[in-house]
Amino acid sequence: MIHTSSRLLRLLSLLWSRPSWSAEDLARRTDVTQRTVRRDIARLRELGYDVVSEPGRGGGYRLSESRGGPPLVLDDEEVLAVSVALREAAQTRLLGDDQAVLSALLKLRELLPARVASRLGAMDDVVEHVPRVCEETVPADVLAVLAQVCRHSERIVVTEGRGSGTVHEIDPFRLVFTGSRWYLVAREVTTGSWGAFRADLLTDVRSTGRVVRLQDPPDAARLVAETIENGAAAEAAPRR
Structure with missing residues (x-):
């Protein structure tokens, strides 16, 4: 039997997926008894979800037409x-x-x-606090693209810098956030050297479609820290 929290989320997802469910079907899909389904429905109602009971043989349940938003179960x-x-x-x-x-x-x-x-x-x-504001922002969709190519080890071509910029072919490895800026740690294809590139200066990110196996990648956070400490971060110059 799955954990109660997971079961509630599963139950809510099922209710969301179609207009109505019988208690028997819900019990079978969540691997519990119909009595447990009734208890779980009561719990969802306690959490604020408007689950409507339908009359008839065997009974049934559905989410109210007034439901708003996707299923979510959080304490x-x-x-x-x-x-x-x-x-x-x-x-x-x-x-x-x-x-x-x-x-x-x-x-x-x-x-x-x-x-x-x-x-x-x-x-x-x-509640008030004094946050550390990012010096240069990076759009969420750009971060998502960079995260994807890092995850799948896809070689990319990027333009670094504003205006005409400089074109680099790189093998991305990790994204690092320092509290004020985002950096992309990657290997420069032409030189074989590793560098920390400011993500806010990277534009026109294009995948080459080639997946690479990175040999002996560096400690990404340490590389960024050392790059900043050495004063090379502004230029995002690759380091061996």
């Missing part, structure tokens, strides 16, 4: 943790355009049961 502490993290991301511009983060916060608030929304509202009223 009170988890909601607060997510909200604080989103607030921090918005204030530091960690992901560049903070409008997406603010939009996520608003959508989250719309999904919250009243008791949780009240608690979060109290934090909004009294």
Whole structure:
């Protein structure tokens, strides 16, 4: 039998996937008894989800037409943790355009049961902090592309710098965030040297379609720290 939290999320996902479910079908899909399904439905209602019981032989359940947003099962502490993290991301511009983060916060608030929304509202009223604002932002979609090519070890061609810039063919390895800037640690194909490139200066990222196996990659965080310490970060010059 799967863990209760996972089962609740699975149940909510099933209810979301089609207009109506019989108790028997839900029990079979979640590998529990119909009695447990009824308890789980009650728990979802306690969490603020409007699950409607349908009359008839065997009974059934469906989500109310007024449901808003995708299925999400978080306890009170988890909601607060997510909200604080989103607030921090918005204030530091960690992901560049903070409008997406603010939009996520608003959508989250719309999904919250009243008791949780009240608690979060109290934090909004009294909590202040001085964030470290990113010096140069990088759009979230650019970070996502760079993360993908790093993950799949795809060789890419990028233009570094504003204006005409300099074209590099590189093998990306890791993204590093220092608290004020994003860096891409990558191997320069022509020289074989490793470098820390400022992600905010990289444009026109293009995959070559070639997957490479990186030999003896460096400690990415240490390389970025050393590059900054040596004063070479502004130029993003590759280092051996």
